[in-house]
Amino acid sequence: xxxxxxxxxxxxxxxxxxxxxxxxxxxxxxxxxxxxxxxxxxxxxxxxxxxxxxxxxxxxxxxxxxxxxxxxxxxxxxxxxxxxxxxxxxxxxxxxxxxxxxxxxxxxxxxxxxxxxxxxxxxxxxxxxxxxxxxxxxxxxxxxxxxxxxxxxxxxxxxxxxxxxxxxxxxxxxxxxxxxxxxxxxxxxxxxxxxxxxxxxxxxxxxxxxxxxxxxx
Numbered sequence: 001x002x003x004x005x006x007x008x009x010x011x012x013x014x015x016x017x018x019x020x021x022x023x024x025x026x027x028x029x030x031x032x033x034x035x036x037x038x039x040x041x042x043x044x045x046x047x048x049x050x051x052x053x054x055x056x057x058x059x060x061x062x063x064x065x066x067x068x069x070x071x072x073x074x075x076x077x078x079x080x081x082x083x084x085x086x087x088x089x090x091x092x093x094x095x096x097x098x099x100x101x102x103x104x105x106x107x108x109x110x111x112x113x114x115x116x117x118x119x120x121x122x123x124x125x126x127x128x129x130x131x132x133x134x135x136x137x138x139x140x141x142x143x144x145x146x147x148x149x150x151x152x153x154x155x156x157x158x159x160x161x162x163x164x165x166x167x168x169x170x171x172x173x174x175x176x177x178x179x180x181x182x183x184x185x186x187x188x189x190x191x192x193x194x195x196x197x198x199x200x201x202x203x204x205x206x207x208x209x210x211x212x213x214x215x216x217x
Contacts, residue, residue: 006033006049006068011077011099013118022123024093026069027058031129034060036117038137041151043113053151055143059134 013032017024037047047053051062072078076096083090101118105111121129134140139149 004068007072007077008099008104009033009036009048009114010068010072011095011097012101012104013114013122014078014093015095015099016101016118017122018094019098020123025090025126026093028126028129029069029093030062030065031060031126031133032117032121033065034062034133035121035129035137036114038139038151038154039113039117040110041154042156043109045152045156047151048110053139053149055140055145055147055149058130059140060137060149 010029010033013029013036014024033049033051034053037049037051037053040046040048049062049064051064053060053062055061069078073080079094079096081092081094083092101111101114102108104114121132138153138155139151142153143149
């Protein structure tokens with residue numbers, strides 16, 4: 001079998017998933033490859049797999065994937081187990097031998113990119129991964145069905161993770177504001193406990209007219 005860049009990558013991903021007590025199906029594995037290519041492109045401005053990704057039925061897809069997977073199965077690099085469920089015709093993949101993630105890379109930096117993707121998505125359900133890949137990755141946001149995905153849309157920096165900024169108020173002032181708030185809440189509670197004063201309703205002509213209509217109806 002002619003060696004390609006994904007020949008160690010795919011079994012390394014499947015090994016990681018198996019070691020974390022999760023599962024690898026054909027669709028899940030494909031989408032994880034795509035998510036890795038997205039993050040790899042963010043740093044290197046090229047994909048790692050060199051797959052020609054396009055927008056297909058379930059989002060990102062590459063024609064190179066099936067032949068690559070078939071070759072790995074034929075050479076025992078991966079093993080396949082079919083689902084026993086009559087409702088689902090699904091294959092689950094296991095590594096023929098354990099392949100550490102570092103075997104897929106020449107440097108630790110690129111291995112770290114893969115590990116970040118796997119730590120976030122490797123044990124998630126296929127549905128969760130599909131949803132994220134389909135709706136929240138730059139190439140898919142502007143994708144046209146059956147057309148190549150444009151990876152150049154990927155920002156060089158990851159989208160900022162929201163974090164609440166500091167208010168600029170000193171700890172002493174915060175304590176004063178909290179004490180004032182607690183006092184206001186205590187006064188409000190005390191007021192709520194005072195006896196309720198009943199105010200007789202004010203009946204106008206419109207009220208009596210409406211009541212007369214009801215009585216004669």
